[in-house]
Structures are given as C-alpha cells and as structure tokens.
Amino acid sequence: MEPIAKDKFKPVEKTTNADVIVRPSQTYWQDAWRRLKKNKLAMAGLVVLIVLTVVAIVAPMFSSYDYKTQFLKDGNLKPSAAHFFGTDQFGRDLWVRVWWGVRISLFIGIMAASIDLVVGVLYGGISAYVGGRVDTIMQRILEIVYAIPLLLLAILFIVFMGPGITSIIIAYAISGWVTMARLVRGQVLLLKEQEFVLAARTLGAKPWRIIAQHLIPNVIGLIIVQITFAVPTAIFFESFLSFIGVGIRPPMASLGKLISEGAGVMRYQPHLLMFPTIIFSLILLSFNLLGDGLRDALDPKMRK
Amino acid sequence: MLKYVLQRIIYMIITLWVIVTATFFLMKLLPGNPFGDAQMKMSPENFAILKAQYGLDKPEWQQYFIYMGNVLQGNFGVSYQFPGRSVVSVIQNNFKASLELGLESLIFSIAIGLGLGAYAALKHNKVGDYTAMFIAIVGISIPSFVISPLLSLYIGVKLGWLPAGLWDGPLHRIMPAFALALGTIAILARMMRASMLEVSSLDYIKTAKSKGLSSRAIVLRHMIRNAILPVVTILGPIAVNVITGTLVVETVFAVPGLGSQFVTAITSNDYTMITGLTIFYAAILVIVVFLTDIAYGLIDPRIRLAGRR
C-alpha cells in the first residue's frame, strides 16, 4: 500500500461562523410579496384598510361636528349634504361617530393583537424551545386558560375595572394570546427537530443565534398571518361585548356599539344600522382577505 | 397508548379543578351579591338572615370547601335566579336546544363550507377561487346580531316564508341554524381549500391522472375523500364553539337555549349558575379536545410521535 503523502493534508482554515451558510432571507420576502401582489382580493383588502384608516384619521378633523355634542332637535335625520350618514337619536352626526368608531375599533384590534403577539410568541416560543418539564407545566396552564370561557373573564374584568377601551383590550388579551402561543409552540417544536437546526447546533451555533437566524424567520410568516386574523377577531369580540351591553363608556362609541344600537331600530332608522355595519364588515372582510392572501403567500408549502 | 390516555385524563381532572377554584373565587370579586333587588327591599337585619340561609355569611374558604364537597357528589347547587331549580336541571333543560341548534347549524356549515372550499381549490388562483372564498368570508364579516334580526324581519315577516322566531317545529330551526352557521363556514372553507391543495400535489393524484381517470372521478373519489380527513379532526372544537356560541341567535330567534343563561348569570351574580356553567363549558371543551387528540393520533401516527408529551 502506497503511503499517502502527508503534505496532501492540511488543516482547514478555522471558521468561527460555520453555520452562516443560510440562504439570504430577502428572497423569501420578495417571493412572498410577489405572490401577494398577484392575489387581487388580498391587495384589495390591503388598499381598503389603508383608505379606511386614513379617512378615520382625517374625517373627524375636517368635520364641523364632534362625536358627543347633542342637538336634540336634529335627532334621527336621514343622510344629507350636511350629515353624510344622517344623525342618531341625540342629533349627533353619524359620519363623525362612525369614523370615531373606526378609530376605536381599529385601536382595540391592533392593541389586542400586539399583546397577543408579545405574550403568545414569548410563551409559545419559550415553552417549545426549553421543552421538557417547563413545556409540560406551561402547556397545562395554557389548557386551563383556554378552557375558561372568554366571556366570563371579559365581563368579570370589565365589571371590575369599569367600562372603557383599556378594560376591553385587557379583557380580550387575557385569553386571546392562547391561540398564538399554541401555533408558535407547534411550529417551533417541528422546526427544532429539523435537519438544518440540528446541523446548526452541531456546528456550534449559540441558542440566540439559532433562534434569531433559524427559528424566527421560519415562524414569522405564521405570526404575521395570525396577527392579521387576531385584529378582526378582537374587533368582532368587542362588538359582541357591545351587544350584551358591556364595553365602551358612553358617549364614546365603537363600531360594535353603533351597530348594536342601530340593530334595535333597523325597522325605522335603517341608516343607523347600515353605515356602521358596512364599514365594520369592510374592515373585517379586508383583514380576512389579506390574512388569507398572506397565508397563501407566506406558506412555504404553497411555494411552487 | 393506555398510559398516555390515563395521563391525559388526570390532567383533565386537574384542569377542571383549577377552573372551578378560579371561577369560585373570581366570582366573589364581582361587586354585589345574587340578591340585587331583594337587598333594597329588606332591612339590613333581615338581609343578613337571608344571606345566612344561603350560607353566604361563612368565610369564603369555608364556602369553597362546602361547594367542592357538593360538586364531587354531582350537586352544583340551586340557582339564585330561579329558586328551587338546580343548576344541573337548568343546564339539562336548556342545553337540549343549544345542542340541537348547534348540530343543525353544523350541517349547514359543513355542506356550504366544504363545498366552497373544495370549489375554491379546484379553481385555484382563478376567479372561481376568489369568488368562493369571498362568499365564505362575508359570513364572518357581518355580526350575527345584524344578520339574525334581518333574517327574522325579511324572511319571517315581510316574505312570511319561515317563522320569525320561537322553537316549535322543524321550520323554526332553519333560520337560526343558518344564521349560526355563517360564522363557521369560512373556517371550514379555508381548511378544506388548503387540504385540497395539498392533496392535489400528491403523487397518487398524479398517478391517477396519468392512468387516465376522468377528472370527475379523481376529484370525487380521491381528492375530496382524502382532503376531508384533516378537516374532520377540527370539527370537534368547531362544534364546541358553535354549541357554546349561540347567545345572539338564541336571543333573536327566541330559542330556549343555554347561551343567554350565561350572560344573565354573570350580570345578576348568580354564583352557582356561573360556576356550574363554567365547569360545564370547560368540561365539554376539555373532553372534546382530548377526544380529538386521540382520534388524531389514531388517524395519523406521526402526530403522536412529534411534539406530544
């Protein structure tokens, strides 16, 4: 057997960041954006949301009416040039009240979704990443929160804190984060066992690096989609609370409050129901269409 | 498997116990007491006697142990709103309608939701896809407290096709079941669409196509049948949502269900009713989730291996 020359071997140059062989993540986002743009419904949803938000910010500023001053003599006017959406029973301009309602409903939705995001991602992520006993205990707690009827918690909370926007947001967030936490946990658990994570770990990547470089980019699509659905869910939940009579402090009104008040008089004052419902449904529809579009665009399985 | 099942059952019991305890003490945080107006009518001395009769003068921890003792014997106490009627009998009586309404609405949502979802998947990224999903989503974009009274007024009164409310015969079921179904159609349609898309890319479909099977046969015999499986596994939780989420529809169509009981119980501080209903709802949910997991594990062994512990 011919001896192998020693000089044929030389040590590999030491690399400190061997695991940095990841695909540039931009292409994923570019890819997703390209596919989202092709989805006309989702794009329509996005545009409608932007338009509604801008109008909600601007419209009340340029109106000569405010949401609370009562003009009893002008009660229940039909839509006209002076009052685009008519007036309510107190003679307040519905146009201004609806856009104030949009502000409040969107604020509630976005704040609730943000709390979902922070709590749910942290909880789900930690639970899955640490694993073992911690995971078991955290899962048991989550199951308990999940099984307590949301309505009970919400009403208790609002009765206790008094009505108002903050109470509603917290009431929803108390158990709203559970769905997010479950999803994130499931995804992280799957990823944790996958070859590229194992490889990175074998190559000596630190935990924070694994989380930042491998886990988060792979979970973020899911999170974005989930937030897109959490916002309308929170808005919808608020409208339900308004229906049963707990929620915003009058004379402020959310869209849900305006709708539930309008529903009681729909036979006689249809404009009080119609306008807030149309705007409300547009918001929910847009969020859902956008969410569906994002899911299609961000789901790696759909990438073909 | 048996060990896993036993373990899950123990966890379920612990979960329910924690929920009972938490609800019991949370309720005591509610300002006021179950006697609302009676308290105004009576002198403070007589009111104290009344409270003592209900055992509400004892320290809370003592009340808790008495209550837990009763719960273990299946006694959830007597409702404060409906004196003489036990919480169990109220639940028994009113749950019938909620259950029936929920299951009937599930039929609507399965038929419409799966149909729309399958159709959307077959027309993937075409106008048909968008239209079907748009229709499905419209259902969750309009509050049920708008759609239900509209149905009652236009179909019940103006057209006179169906009863505007009440719960007497088969015809009385149609509108409330449909109104309730709207909320779940979108969920099922989405799930079905995704599932169909996944199935359509699998090898056996390609094989079937290359063997020259008619597309009709492929869709019916292979795609839909296989795509439905994962959808079935979420039916459990969806059914729970539907059955427990009947409040608005029950109120509007005058259905004698359980939904509105919960809200009135909370706002009138009917302690025994609140805890009883919470346990009831929580137990249904926990059990259904458990059964779903078991079923899921049986259908797809991979799931059991991954992640569950």
Added chain:
Amino acid sequence: MKFKKILSTAMAVTLAGSLLAACSSNNNSNKGSEPTGSAQASAPASSGAKQELVMNYRAEPPALDVSIAETSAAFTVLGAVSEGLYRLNKDMQPEPGLASALPEISADGLTYTIKLRDGLQWSDGSPLTAKDFVYSFRRTLDPATKATYAFIVAWVKGGEDVMAAKSADDVKAAQEKLGVEAKDDTTLVITLERPVPFFTSLLSFLTFYPQKEDFVGPLGEKGGTDADKVIGAGPFLLKSWDHDQKLVLEKNDKYWDAANVKLTKVTLNIVKDNSTGLNLYDSGASDFQVLSGEQYMNLKGNPELVLKPELVTGYLNFQETKVPAFKNQKIRQAFSMAIDRQGLVDTILQGSVPSTGFVPLGNLDGDSQEFRAVAGDAQVAFDPAKAKELLAEGLKDEGLTQMPKVSIMGDDHSTGPKVLEFLVGQWEQNLGVKVVASPMPHASRVDNELKKNYDIVSSLWGADYNDPMTWLDMYLTGSSLNTQDWSNAKYDELIKEAQTTTDAKKRAANLVEAEKVLLEEAAISPLYFRSIPVMVKSKVQDLIQPPYGPEFELKWTSIK
C-alpha cells in the same frame, strides 16, 4: 323604620330588554285621572270566536311559589293561576276574591275579620279553608323559606319575631303567636302590628295568597318549579311549562267564578328580544307584545297600541359624603335644573312623562285622592341660565373654583346607558360640567348604591302598594335607602307624624308637604314617570294592565 321599602317589581322587568317606554306629553292629559291601562272598552264576547290567547312574554318566570315570588313575572302568572282574598279590578279597587265580602275592620284599624266563600276548592278539587292562609303567612315568614317579600307579611302582629327567630323551635313558637287565626274553616282574623290604611288592597297582593300545606310542604325547595309543582285556586291552571320556552294556561273549572272566565287557553311564549317579539306579532304568531320607545314612536296612531302608565319614577341621587359639593343645595338644584326632561322623554323614553315630582302620576295620597293632583308640579323647572348661576353661587359658597370631577352610575342594559349618555350631554352643554358615565350590570349598580359608593346614581323606583309612603319614607334621616346621606329635620318630622297619625287628611297633607321639602332642596332629582307601550290585537277584549304588581290580568279577558 317600620315600613320596609318595596322595590318595584318593574325593576326586575327592565332586565329583559328595552321595556322602558315612552310617550310625549300631548297624549297623557287623561292619565292622572285614569291610572289603569285597560285595553279596550268592554264588550260581550261573541260565542263564535275561539277563546284562546297567545302572548309574547319577556322573561322566564322564576319559581311560581307564593312565598318566594318576587318578580312581576311570577306575580303575573300566579295571579292567573291563583287568587287572594281580594282581586284588583280595572279601577284598581279590591273586589272580593276568595273572600265573600270586604273585611270587617276594628275601630283601631288593627283587626281584620274576613269571611271566605263557601265551598272553595283548590284546582285538584280539595277544599280550601282559612287554615291555608294561616299556613301561607307562617311559611312566608319562616327564615328557612328565604322569602324576600316576607317583610310585608311581617306587618301582621308578631311577624318580625318569626323572621328574627334563630332556631327551628323558636320559629315554631313565634309562628304560633302570629296575629293570623282561622276561627273556623271560613273565618280568618288578621291582627296588625299597627294600622296600615291600604291593607285591604294589599291583601290582593301575591304574598297574601293561600298555600296548600300538604302540597307545598312535601315539595320543599322544589315548589313552583314545574307545571306539576304549582297549585292554585284561580281562574286558570298551569297546564304545561317548557322552561325558557312557553307556559300554557287553561281554564280552571273548579274556580268559584268559573262562569265568568271566558278564555279557555292562554299561551305565553317567552321572547326576550322585543324586535323579534314585534316580528312575531306582525306575522300573526302573537296577540300581545311590549314595545320599545322607538317602536312606539313609529307605531303611534295604530289602533292596537295601548299605553300603560306605571307607578314607576326614574330619578337621580347625589351622594353628599363622597362629594361634599353636593351638600350645597344650590349645586344640587343646578344639576337638576340643567336637565331638559321633555328632551329626555322625547329622545329616549318615548311614552313616559317628564316628572313633576317624585310620587308618580296615578299614585293615590292615602286619602282617596290622586297625590299629584293635590301636590301639583313640585319639580324645579328646566332653566339652563339659572342653573349656571346657581352653580357659580354654590361653588363660591363652598370655596371652590370649579366643580370637582364626578361620575354618574347606572344600569348597563335597556335604556339605562342612553339615559346616562343624555344626562352627561346635558350637564356638559347646559352647565359646562364634565361628568363621566359609568354603566354597569344591575347587581353591581344596586350594590354600589347601597354601599354609598357613587357620586350620582340613576335609579328607578316603583310602588308595590298604592300609597305615597312607599316613596317618601326612604329619605328619612338614617334610613338604609337614604344612600345619599341627605338629612332635613322638617322632613323627618313630617314623615314621622304621618306614620303615626290616624287622621287620613293630616297624613296626606303631611306627605304632600314632605315631598315639597324634598324637591325644593333638590335632595333628589326625579326625571320621568314611566309608561310602557304595548301592542294588543283588537280582537282581545278587557285585558287589564295594572300600573303595579302583575303586568296583566287575564280573569276578565275575552276574544271577540
């Protein structure tokens, strides 16, 4: 405080939905003199029409147990299924029911001797005797029964002792001494602790109905919870009861006056939402439906519309300890004066009437006159300019530069939140004062109110018996219902004198004078007298809708 307060059963009513109703002042001119909302003029029932009535009813009645019943829902159904010694007719006058004639009253007004009709029967055919009344009173007072209306029966001599008895033996001993006695099967003697001028009409109240011991006793707490657990001696019997769905009443052939009961069947469908209720009414599935103010406004002029005035007042209390500024009479007056009551009624409570005092229209004065007709308009009138002036003066008196931040508490269902919304707007626009609205569930509101944990509270009060004392004794210094901590020596003197005098004229004059003091000082701020609009199909004759107690009276009703 001897007389305990009776909270309107109508308060429980409001839980169900927007019942608060409405009317404008133009069509209430005759209301003062005619307190009853009787549906249509009497007409003989033609033999052709089917004597069956279908009504929408707003709530599931709680236990139909004579001792325990405390809501108007229970009063209404039990009033049809059973009967007391007297029954109020369409003029709200007691007519002999199970009693054969009006009571013989002793000169000191304490002893009532009542003769029962001969041959009275329970609906199961067993005999009804004076002993059934004795049992009923004793059972209601027993603390173990947990009867919230027991205090009314406690006006009978020795009643308080039964209620306060500690052990079962003590209860028994005290029950033996109770001032109610069956001299023989048809003679009942009731002795009162002190004279109650309106006691005869009170004997028509549900809590004084008889109870059948060997039926009620064995049922224990389950009494009155199902159709087979209810027994009565009234014009109807409870045929079936599907909880939360419907109750079916059928004519009771054993009733002593069965010959004059025309309806053979009444179905009460439980419909909680009044939009749905009106849909059912319009589609012919119901003959009776209560309306919301908005519905009323749009149905005005409809011949089937009936407006039913109630003995219910909506009003405000100002808590004087928590908000010391409210100790100042001028500041209270300013708050009261800044409210446009007509506007409130036109905007939210259509059908109701702006208040002209605390005791509502139709309430008698205890001397067979209508209280308001005697007392007139005692309310501080709406005057924003004067209100502002008074507020400025008041604040100056108190050494304040501006009104401290206050909130107003009220119910979060029915029209409750809208009333708050209206008031907050009025104070901000007419007085320049920012007040925060705090709607909350009824149980929490009542609790906070009794704990004096509020700045301003919006409440409702309704009469169970037709006397001004039910309204006025609650503002005595130290009364548990004087949650606002208002105190006035002259007021206390007037009320206390009225409570003890046997001179009906003086008593009535004192009460009128007391209300004047209460309102001049703006100790409270009444807002409106409530009326409830109802749709009744024109074929329904003689459906009596009393202003207090049961919501409707079916005994004399017929179908044309």
